Amino acid sequence: MASVPVINLRKGHAVRHNNDICVVSDYELKTPPRMASYVQMSIRSITIGKVYNLRMTSNESMESVNLNRDSHEYSYKDGDGYHFMHPETFEDVLLGDDKVKDVKKYLIEGQKYLIVFADEVVAGIELPPSIVMEVTEAPEGVRGDSANNVYKTATMETGLDVQVPLFINRGDKISVKTEDGSYLGRAN
The missing domain is CATH 2.40.50.140 (Nucleic acid-binding proteins)
Incomplete structure (x- = not known):
């Protein structure tokens, strides 16, 4: 495998650490004034799940994994x-x-x-950027609550709770953003 400088690593890259394959879960390049820059990162072992917090100088390298x-x-x-x-x-x-x-x-x-x-x-x-899900539980919208941006909590078929507009009802299919679980719109 190829050795890669730690300043070229990003979140989601795989590296070998302590003879274990790890995925970079958090990465930050820090450059304090009048000091050498360094990389502060967290990597998670894919076999045992342990998280390692590493602080490495910017000229160090790690073994990359495809x-x-x-x-x-x-x-x-x-x-x-x-x-x-x-x-x-x-x-x-x-x-x-x-x-x-x-x-x-x-x-x-x-x-x-x-x-x-x-x-x-x-x-x-x-995950894909968005996914279509069916609403299994949604309280009725209260008549008169028609101010802009009024939301209610609806439960999807997988158990995920999503904040949706009042007009969404049980059985509707909606598009949900997988990054943060937010409502994107109705789906066909």
């Missing part, structure tokens, strides 16, 4: 974990709670997601 992204369809969840199927090879990829904990409120059966592999080990799941 990431591969492959589209898989979310099939179902059972006692073993979350099952994803490759659409061409029909290979089943089983992920535990630790790999999907940040994205499980966006997992819908039949939806395609990018699974990120680092040296044939699953590093995580990349």
